Amino acid sequence: MSIAGGVNLAPLRGRQVGCRTIQLFTKSSNQWRAKPLPPEEIERFRANLQTTGIAPAAAHDSYLINLASTDPALHHKSMAAFLEELERAEALGIPYLVAHPGAHMGAGEEAGLRQVAISIRELLKRTRGYQVQAVLETTAGQGTSLGHRFEQIAAILDQIGLPERTGVCLDTCHVFAAGYDIRTPDGYAGVIREFDRIVGIAHLKVIHLNDSKRGLGCRVDRHEHIGKGAIGLEAFRCLVTDPCLRGLPMIIETPKDNDFVSADSRNLRTLRRLAHIRPGSPAC
């Protein structure tokens, strides 16, 4: 949800389209630095979460951050920026910081995974006592991006070794683009079983619901409206009715087009119809 005009406005925009959970950037997603959040803005954000009943909220880290960077200056900058992300999320009372693991830039998969794990472990230790968790997102695997195989996510979590401060975010567009075929009930069930075997469903904290403009295994990250892309409605029906995923925050990152209210409302309506939830009625 957009934070134009202040992070405090994101929950109000969420209410406008009927969200029960939201995800936001706590600062502009393509800038390294941001002014510290004014205490009044933090207070207003927390109050707006309360009055809208939106919970939990998730934060997403900046796209510039690459904790696997082989360039020392860029890695240093990424560490500082990620620390700031953790601090901002903590101040806002946001329990999950969703983060892309990073891109190894030619250093190789193993070296990249190790670098990500060492970096996150260090930052979580520096923020000892914080509630916010680093939630690693499965990726489409563009270029040298890490996190497109469940094994890579498991390897990072394993090496961090701080399960109470880490989690995983499953993005439907990304896993599909990475080659996991969730289009049929059997395919979906097989992918979830594989995720559970390799990562463990207990580590799953956030779900991103996006259709994909591009095909299975394309390794390209292009989101599409729910049911309008290469994944199709059946996968989403499986997901929103899966008892194993009940209670997890499910977030759309579908195109906002020119009008987020109508675009988001439409995608949420589609998903609630699949889950047999009528708009306005409680989920459970």
Ligand code: FE
């Ligand atoms: Fe993401």
Ligand code: FE
């Ligand atoms: Fe995502």
Ligand code: ZN
């Ligand atoms: Zn994406």
